[in-house]
Amino acid sequence: MNALASQLRADTEAICYSDGRKVGTAGHERAKVHLKQRLSEIGCLPFSGDSFELPYEFKKQSFCNLIGRIPGKDSGLSPLLIGAHYDSVISHPCADDNAAAVAIALQAGRIIHEGGGLQRDVIIAIFDAEEPPYFLSDAMGSQRFYSDHVEGKTSIHAAVVMDLVGHDISVPGHMLGILPGVKWLELLLPGFGGKDFSVPHLSSGLFVTGSESHAELPDALRGIGQPDHLKVIATLNDYIGDVSDHGVFRRHGVPYWFLSCGQWAHYHMPTDTPDRLNYDKMAAITHYLLQMARSLDERELKGERKEEKVHDTIELEAAFLRSALGLFHGPVMRWAGLKEVKSRADMDQFAMKLLSTGLGML
Template structure:
């Protein structure tokens, strides 16, 4: 039995081939066959009667989403969705973007047994997340939501993207401390009042520091978009941008598979808690309020030692202003690559 990091690396290397997975290119068809083989290996139930593949077209371009179903004990309930996109932006391995998340999704799918949970779990691998399709009608998650679902709605969606790398600060380079390298961000806790408590009740594995931020700091960076705009509870996990983002240098050898394994374990635990927690519809009345500010500040304070925050010129956050200052520093060091 291989370790979780070894299994994840094997999956990443199986998908992240040199010619990439760009829509319409030969590598994309290779990726489609690989996904079919992985779903078959796991003996997953096809989501649709026609099989795992959910083809669609936009203009003259052909796309394919893939979806499987792990049945729960009550098919009348809305399912939980675990998803990631599998396409690449360029003809290159794109290991972090997004083979790592595909590997996480498949590993978690292998751990969930039929009727283990009350809710069905949809395992979805989406096409066409990358430009020029991003947030357009042909984006795989949008097309899945709008025309390929069974209309039961969604209990919650759990999406990941860019989760295989260590976080690095440009100003520190190789001297970036471990407390920063091990960061992962979870966005979307504001989408349902129960989510902050679920996150806090899910222990973070050793070697991982999970902070929570509201989606508006880095709005709709991936496939959680369609679930947010339709007001479903969602969580989006990401380690953000890094110097190899959308570059030919985003290769499997650059990823941290021990960290990816920890994120996989935590995501699996989050999914189990989401599936076991009632998430009744609620009316958003956030005007004039900020329901997750204290929660976000506390998560940052737990993850980053006060001494390190001081070295970065920051104070321990206790309010939205403190979170704003931390996120501003984080974005300057990671997202704004120039």
């Protein structure tokens, strides 16, 4: 494990309490205190006023977003936002959901600060109340941050939001005998078909949605390309919906990317513990996030701040899918009933096939 992976592990484990981080609990309060300290340590200044805390209330319950700012060289430019939520859905560690993404946001912020900052300010946004029963309600932290501190007050240049980015992508056990290239595992490991398992080529996968939100984002993603040690699959937000904190930015026409490895066997389970995460993969995602941030920092991204403005990214999606699958491309296409993805209808068919198996993001 390299130094960055070790730091990511430390930041993840630091808020993975046995009693979790549910809103209103002692664990939630401990996480809030710890994360305020970490924002200061990585070089952030408060986004507003003299505190990282941006408290708010909903139906007499208290919540708190934690928002820091890494100064850029030109404070007159609209800031770039890197975001993740810190609350947990159950009273358990919830390492992948979403301590891992918080750790990546912190380490990306640290690296940007230590490198002298970008051209524009970078907001490190650690949102509260993403999980049910607050999800998509007026109590949701990202929605309150936008309505209370952005709308009518400032302009976000672009947002990169993360959720479920700590684990290897696994293949459901029932896919043995269906997905090409993995049936032989059942022969080697009798009884393995009831468990999820990793396939080395696929486990490093990372889904990226949102390139359709601005005309320049497909070229920006192409310019970054396929990173080392990751298999990036670019896809439409429509295939998964507003499943996390990126939704409020999409709805307000802010260019965005959403990063996720999708759901897995330990999603919203007590077994979502720090020892199950892949910290080397998280380090690779951190480096990829930094490339994204630098690319967005350099682009003006003018105009087109309307939700209904969606750009067709089928060529980008098809190219990234082929690159990510590599030697698996032909067999996987045959499994999906396709020769290759050439049109939106082809991608729709592939996406629905993938989602129906449990291999996708839902």
